Amino acid sequence: MPAPDTFWSYFSAVLTYLAVLAVPGGLIGRAAGVRGWALAGLAPLLSYAVTGLAGPWLAIVGLPYNVATAAACTLLLAGAAYGSRRLFIARGWLKPGAEEPPVPWTRRAHWAVAACVVVAVGLSIAVVLSARGGTTAVFQRWDTVFHANGIRYIADTGDGSLMGMGKINWYPDGSFYPNGYHLVGALVYQISGTSVPVTLNAITMPVAGIFALAMVALIRQLGGRAVYAGCTALVAAAATTGAYESVSSGLLPYALGIVLTPLAVVALQRFLVRPGIDTGLIVALAAVGLLAAHSSALFGAVLFALPVALQRWYRSLRRKPVDGVPDGRPAWRVVGGDVLRMVPVMLGSGLLAAPMILGAISFTAGSYPYQAWNSDLSVPLALKLLVTFQQVLSRPQIWLTVLLAVGVLSFHTLGRMRWALFSALGLSAFFVLVTCYGYLPWVISLSRPWWNDRYRLMALAAIPLCLLAGHGMAELQRWFARLAGSGEWARSRPRVLTRVGVGTAVLVVVVMAVLTGGFYRTANATAVSYLYYNGPEGEVTPPVSANEITAMERLGAMGIPAREKVLNDRMDGTAWMYAIAGVHPVAGHYDGGGHVDPDAVYLALHFRDYDSDPRVRDAVRRLDVHHVLIGSGTIRKDTPIAPGLRGLDGRDFLKLDYRNPGASIYTIVK
Numbered sequence: 001m002p003a004p005d006t007f008w009s010y011f012s013a014v015l016t017y018l019a020v021l022a023v024p025g026g027l028i029g030r031a032a033g034v035r036g037w038a039l040a041g042l043a044p045l046l047s048y049a050v051t052g053l054a055g056p057w058l059a060i061v062g063l064p065y066n067v068a069t070a071a072a073c074t075l076l077l078a079g080a081a082y083g084s085r086r087l088f089i090a091r092g093w094l095k096p097g098a099e100e101p102p103v104p105w106t107r108r109a110h111w112a113v114a115a116c117v118v119v120a121v122g123l124s125i126a127v128v129l130s131a132r133g134g135t136t137a138v139f140q141r142w143d144t145v146f147h148a149n150g151i152r153y154i155a156d157t158g159d160g161s162l163m164g165m166g167k168i169n170w171y172p173d174g175s176f177y178p179n180g181y182h183l184v185g186a187l188v189y190q191i192s193g194t195s196v197p198v199t200l201n202a203i204t205m206p207v208a209g210i211f212a213l214a215m216v217a218l219i220r221q222l223g224g225r226a227v228y229a230g231c232t233a234l235v236a237a238a239a240t241t242g243a244y245e246s247v248s249s250g251l252l253p254y255a256l257g258i259v260l261t262p263l264a265v266v267a268l269q270r271f272l273v274r275p276g277i278d279t280g281l282i283v284a285l286a287a288v289g290l291l292a293a294h295s296s297a298l299f300g301a302v303l304f305a306l307p308v309a310l311q312r313w314y315r316s317l318r319r320k321p322v323d324g325v326p327d328g329r330p331a332w333r334v335v336g337g338d339v340l341r342m343v344p345v346m347l348g349s350g351l352l353a354a355p356m357i358l359g360a361i362s363f364t365a366g367s368y369p370y371q372a373w374n375s376d377l378s379v380p381l382a383l384k385l386l387v388t389f390q391q392v393l394s395r396p397q398i399w400l401t402v403l404l405a406v407g408v409l410s411f412h413t414l415g416r417m418r419w420a421l422f423s424a425l426g427l428s429a430f431f432v433l434v435t436c437y438g439y440l441p442w443v444i445s446l447s448r449p450w451w452n453d454r455y456r457l458m459a460l461a462a463i464p465l466c467l468l469a470g471h472g473m474a475e476l477q478r479w480f481a482r483l484a485g486s487g488e489w490a491r492s493r494p495r496v497l498t499r500v501g502v503g504t505a506v507l508v509v510v511v512m513a514v515l516t517g518g519f520y521r522t523a524n525a526t527a528v529s530y531l532y533y534n535g536p537e538g539e540v541t542p543p544v545s546a547n548e549i550t551a552m553e554r555l556g557a558m559g560i561p562a563r564e565k566v567l568n569d570r571m572d573g574t575a576w577m578y579a580i581a582g583v584h585p586v587a588g589h590y591d592g593g594g595h596v597d598p599d600a601v602y603l604a605l606h607f608r609d610y611d612s613d614p615r616v617r618d619a620v621r622r623l624d625v626h627h628v629l630i631g632s633g634t635i636r637k638d639t640p641i642a643p644g645l646r647g648l649d650g651r652d653f654l655k656l657d658y659r660n661p662g663a664s665i666y667t668i669v670k
Contacts, residue, residue, distance in 0.1 A: 041217020
C-alpha cells in the first residue's frame with residue numbers, strides 16, 4: 001500500500017516528477033552538446049523520448065520496465081550520443097558552435113527570464129491547487145481513469161508495451177496507446193511511493209510552467225530578446241486555451257504534447273543551422289518524444305514548425321542571409337540540402353519509434369470506433385474564440401487579446417521570429433475549418449489525428465498566438481523604454497538607459513499582473529476545476545465520490561488475488577479501483593467501445609439473473625469473478641447503472657460484505 005497522502009508525500013511527488021523530467025533528458029542533451037536554455041527546455045522532451053522508447057523496446061526483448069532499466073536505457077543513449085559526438089569532433093567531421101543562439105543575453109537578462117519561468121511554474125501550481133478539492137483529489141473526466149489505471153499497471157507489472165496497460169479494460173490482448181505519459185508517471189509513482197491520484201496531480205501541476213519553459217527555449221534559440229522570452233513565459237502561464245483547457249477536459253497526454261510542441265522548433269533550428277550527428281540525434285529524439293507523449297503531437301509539431309523552414313527557404317530565394325549558410329549559395333542548394341539532410345534523421349527516428357508507428361497503423365485500421373464531433377459554429381464565433389483565448393469559460397481573456405493585437409501589428413520587429421505570424425494564421429485557419437465545417441467528410445479525415453475536436457485544435461493554435469501576444473507585451477515595454485529614455489539626459493548616460501529598460505519591463509509585468517488579476521489565475525482555476533468535478537460551470541458533483549473511494553480502499557484490503565476480477569458498473573466511477581486499490585475490475589474504463597470482452601458486456605446486462613441464467617454463471621467463471629462493487633452516480637448524468645447490476649440486495653447468491661452511503665461490496669457465495 002502507498003504511504004498516506006500527506007502534504008509531504010504530495011510535495012515529494014512533485015519534486016520527483018521534476019527530477020524525472022530534468023535528469024534523463026538533461027544527461028542525454030548534455031552528452032549531445034546541448035547547453036543553456038536549449039538544454040533546459042529540451043530536457044523534459046528528451047526524458048519523455050527515452051522513457052517512451054524504453055518501455056516498448058524493453059517489452060519486446062522481454063525485460064521489465066522499472067527505475068533501474070529506465071536508468072540503464074538513459075545511460076546507454078547518453079553514452080551513444082557522447083561517444084559519437086566526440087568521435088566526429090576528433091575526426092574533424094563536426095565543428096560545434098554555429099547552432100548556438102545568434103544574439104547574446106546578459107547575465108542579468110538570463111536571471112530575469114529565469115525569474116519569469118519560476119513565476120510561470122508557480123502560477124501553474126497555484127491554478128491547480130486552487131482548482132483541486134485536496135491533495136488526493138481524484139480526476140473525474142472521461143479518459144483520466146484510463147491514464148490512472150495505466151500508470152498503476154506499468155508500475156505493478158513492469159509491462160511497458162504499447163498494448164499492455166489497455167489490458168485493464170480490453171483484456172486479454174490490450175489496446176494500443178502511446179504511453180510516454182504513463183511510463184514517466186510510473187517512475188514517479190514508484191520513486192515517490194505516493195498514491196496514483198497524488199501522482200497524477202503532481203504531473204499536472206507544473207504543466208503550464210513546462211509550456212513557459214519551452215517558449216523561452218524557442219525564443220532564445222531564434223535570437224529573440226530576453227524581454228520577449230520573459231513576457232511570453234507569463235502569457236503561456238496565463239492563456240486558458242494553452243495548457244489549462246486540455247487539462248480541464250481530462251486530455252492529459254494531449255496537454256503534455258501541446259506544451260512540448262514548441263521544442264520541435266528548437267531542435268529543428270539547431271539542426272538546420274549546423275547539421276551533424278549530434279543535432280540530428282536531438283531532432284530524431286524530439287520527434288520520438290512528441291510521438292510518445294501523444295500520437296497527434298508530432299503532426300501538430302510539423303504544422304507548427306513548417307513556417308520556420310519556409311521562412312528560411314524564402315530568405316534564400318531573395319538572396320538574404322540565412323543562418324548557417326555561406327553567402328552566395330543558390331537557393332536550390334539550400335532547400336535541397338535541408339531536405340536531403342532531414343531524410344536520414346527521419347529514417348532514424350522512424351526506426352527508433354517503429355513500435356509506435358506500427359501500433360498506430362494497426363490501431364487506425366482496427367475496429368475501434370471513430371466518432372467525429374461534427375462541429376458547426378459560425379465563422380465569426382470561431383474567430384472570437386481564437387482571439388479572446390476563450391472556449392470553456394464564459395468570460396474572454398480580453399487583455400491577452402490586446403497583447404495579441406499589439407503583437408500582430410508590430411510583427412515586422414519579430415526578426416527571425418516572423419514565421420510565428422504565418423504559423424498562427426495556418427493553425428488558426430485549421431481551427432476555424434474544423435470548428436465551422438467539422439461535419440464535412442474531408443474535414444473529418446483531415447483532422448482525424450485530433451479526433452475532429454475543436455478544443456484540441458484550439459490548444460494547437462494557441463501556441464503561436466501566445467508567441468504573438470508575448471511579443472505584443474514585449475513591444476509595449478520597448479515603446480515605454482523609448483519614451484522614458486528619449487530625453488538628452490538619458491541618452492548621455494548608458495546606465496540610466498539600462499535602468500530604464502529594467503524599470504519599464506518590471507512596470508509592464510506588474511501592470512499586466514494587476515489588469516489580469518494575477519495573470520488570470522482565478523479564471524484558469526475555474527477551467528481546471530472541471531477536471532475534478534466533471535461538469536459545466538458551477539456543477540460540483542463528482543462521479544467518483546468519497547464513499548466510492550473508501551469502498552475501493554476497503555476492497556484493496558480484502559486480499560483479492562491479482563488473477564481475479566471484481567464485477568462493477570462501467571459508468572459509476574468504480575473503474576478507478578485498479579488505480580486506487582490494485583484490484584482488477586471487469587470494467588476498467590468508462591469506454592465500452594472497441595473489443596471489450598463480451599462476457600463483461602453480458603454481465604452488465606444480466607448478472608442479476610445469476611441463479612437462472614447459465615450463461616451468466618459461465619461468464620463469471622471465465623472472468624474469475626468472486627466479488628461485486630456497486631457505486632452511485634454515473635459519469636454520464638443521463639445513464640443509469642447497468643440493468644444487470646441493479647437491485648442486488650436480497651439475492652441468495654450474494655453476501656453483503658460492506659456498505660456505506662455511496663457504495664456496496666458483495667461476495668458471490670454460489
